[in-house]
Amino acid sequence: MLHSNSAVLGGGHPVVPTAIGPRALRTLELNGSRWRSQRDFYDALAALLGSVERHGRSSDVFLDTMVYYPGLNAEQPPYEIVIRNPSEELRPFLCDFACSVEGARQERSADPSWGDDVEVVVTVR
Numbered sequence: 001m002l003h004s005n006s007a008v009l010g011g012g013h014p015v016v017p018t019a020i021g022p023r024a025l026r027t028l029e030l031n032g033s034r035w036r037s038q039r040d041f042y043d044a045l046a047a048l049l050g051s052v053e054r055h056g057r058s059s060d061v062f063l064d065t066m067v068y069y070p071g072l073n074a075e076q077p078p079y080e081i082v083i084r085n086p087s088e089e090l091r092p093f094l095c096d097f098a099c100s101v102e103g104a105r106q107e108r109s110a111d112p113s114w115g116d117d118v119e120v121v122v123t124v125r
Contacts, residue, residue, distance in 0.1 A: 032086035050074025078119035098122035
């Protein structure tokens, strides 16, 4: 089984990024076992990222500060946010958020005026 960030070389062997390379993703973890609302997730994410004091609590605002203006957060890319133990009620919302992050990265990459890609990944487990 290949890691989600792995590639396969000609010999069929997976190449997985390590912490040594400049583009390796750091793993930042969130435990969603006590979250009862989207607001709980947003509060935990703001604390994890070291968001500015008046950071809004919506997916659009987090996409802006994670993908388009990451310099506004204390945590800087590259990173992967791993969300563990979310409730079944919040899981669809969290999966949609993870997909939105990937979509924003693709949108940013398609517009050369934004510069290089920002390596930010959200995984729900």
